[in-house]
Amino acid sequence: MLYTSESIERLVEQFAQLPSIGRKTAQRLAMHVLKMPREEVAAFSKALVDVKDNVRYCTICFNITESDPCSICSSQKRNRAIICVVEEPNDVIAVEKTHEFNGLYHVLGGALSPLDGVSPEDLKVKELLSRLQDDTAEIILALSPNVEGEATTLYLGKLLKPFNIKTTRIARGLPIGSDLEFADEATLTRALEGRVAL
């Protein structure tokens, strides 16, 4: 079509598939790649493939990791009696940045959303229940402060009730409709401190 090079066209197509990249940006990126030294491009493409080859999901907490179990799950310094439940791996990074939490995580892989075809079976819920032990002292539900996160919190709260484990949710200090991932550290710290029992 517009392009005099099929390779460029293919690269633009690839960039344009990425989230929040429009066609114009994709073109700019492709042109930039063209001007990069060959070694840099090779390193870049290797980094892409390495992510696919080396990164997997921790079989305990389902966070992303290169070694299984992940460094958090296998750490002796973490408090193994507290599990913080989040939606996505990015949320783990957000909570870790606050340096306020020393327990373990459980990554659900999303939140309940029938509109997006996500029902309880699509989340790592069974896996969460099978992790609960006699010495599990607290479960913190740190899901996004939106409708889907709140519905998931309610759902898990009900499910966890028979286990008689202290279950808390982070306080809704976060602006409504925002993602945990985008909350700044101070806000998230306050939300963690002000968590309320379910």
Place this chain on the structure above:
Amino acid sequence: MKILNARLSNFRNHAETEFNFGSHMNVLLGENGMGKTNTLEALSFLCLTKSFYASTDGTVLQRGKTFFEIESTIQSDTGKELRVRVAYDDQQKKKKFTINSADTEKFSSVIGMFPVVILSPENNSITFGSPADRRKFIDLVISQSSTAYVEDMVEYRRILRQRNKILTEARGKDCAADLLPWNEMLVKYGARIIHKRNMFLQEFAPYIAQTYSHIVDERETPKIEYAPTVKVSGDLSLENIIAALETKLQKKKNDELRFQTTLVGPHRDEIIFSLNGMLLKHYASQGQHKTFLVALKAAEFFYLKERCSDTPVFLLDDVFSELDEQRSGKLFSIVESLGQTFITTTSDKMFGGAEWNSHRRKFIIRNGTVAQEATA
């Protein structure tokens, strides 16, 4: 608040029109189809981020153009001036709302910042139309006076869509387990909305009684009653509403599966208007309907004036032509007592004796331009 000026670009039939408005009354005079209503619609974009009747932003974009823009200076009651700009790009299908050159992230956060009351022929559906039209009316009043209500409404709509999705996907089969968390969400947010609507209608009652008696001499007593989706035993406390919603959800379980949609919740509320104990909908004359509507809108003005940090602006589209001389005279005297108003009309007979100055301006609108401005 006062809208000091506005510039409309590629908005409906306004290619590039500038207004310097009067601080009190602004009369937009012109023949049919000249662009008077379009001007009010642009002001609606400034106050509410959207049109008061067109459903999409693309509709108001001037035919053949790719973007429209409305720019304005708005002065708050405290005298602070804000530059407000709405810009729509049709290629990206993107709208921007900017206050003092800072983009607004959530349009819902603008609602209530620039309070506005609009009285236009579309509003006839408030008294004539379906329950949805009446809900829309009270929702906009409450939204402009309560940010929390706007948030609750946005979230409630999302919950409804999520829940309806489960019901349609189930195709009549049992889906109770999947519905469970969404039932709880529906009840929680639904109860908050019902609670708030009930409080609002109680607060609003004296306002409508007052404005109605201003327009009509005879003893006609207007009444607004709330008929929520559920019968609540006892007072309408949050707990009682929650209990009633839960019971009704349980009762409607099978019907919901059959109709594949949510049948319980504030989206099924009704608001009942009556005059001297007779239902407006069934018994009132055309004139009584109109008078009721005008009284509702005037009441909205006074209600918002007391609750918002700013005095609302009042947009009146083609209102005087539909009332008899006596009632339109009364309405005019009410309008004179309000804050800044914008009135469209095809005849300035009504304003014959008026003096035009920096407080009261007359704009003659012709083919999407200001043909003449009377200020002195």
